[in-house]
Amino acid sequence: MVDDVAKAHDFYVGTLGFQVRDDVTAGDYRWLTVCNPGEPDGTQLLLEPKGHPAAVPFTAALKSDGIPLTQFLSEDVAAEYEALKAKGVTFTMEPTDVGPSIIAIFDDTVGNLIQLVQLKKQLSVRPR
Template sequence: MKIHLTSVFVDDQENALRFYTEVLGFVRKHDVPMGTDRWLTVVSPEAPDGTELLLEPSGHPAVRPYKEALAHDGIPAASFAVDDVPAEFDRLRALGVRFTQEPVEMGAITTAVLDDTCGNLIQIVHSK
């Protein structure tokens, strides 16, 4: 068994697509119209056939309180692996990305947490 698809709820799919592709560096995999929303997924350019991230619309009534509670408590909605957290932090910060946690070493891992502009906190992490 392996993870095929996971999702983050986004307030605006077009804004999310821009952020996740132009800023974070993912690539669009699927973009299928579904009424007023889209089945919109992105993947890592390093693994185009790997796990897809669905940029899922936040329309369900349970989503808003869920996202607000996570953000209020500083809990990331997703975690992405990078080769070097401090370097990625510098790259993203230069692009105007807002971080809620600067790089922190925690034993064998280093993490940082960013705001994805779509209502989510996203953790970046690397292991030594």
């Protein structure tokens, strides 16, 4: 959920380097999905307007409390931090070792905090 979809486009595509997958306008509303440029059929991130009455207070409370809305995995949080900082991205937490992972948190400019996570050990998935 974002404050401004056009501004979100500029940040997520122009600054973070995501690729637009879908861009849908319906009346006054616009929804945008972006993906990793190397994986156009992979996971998509939906950037949608805060149209529901609960969206604004919900996201404002998370941000005020310093809680990220979502997180992205990274193989090297320190390198991502330096590269994004050089592009003008504002971080609220520098890379920090928190035990099983290293995390950093940045402001996405459209109302959310986003966490970068580097796992120190690969998670294994056990078959059921």
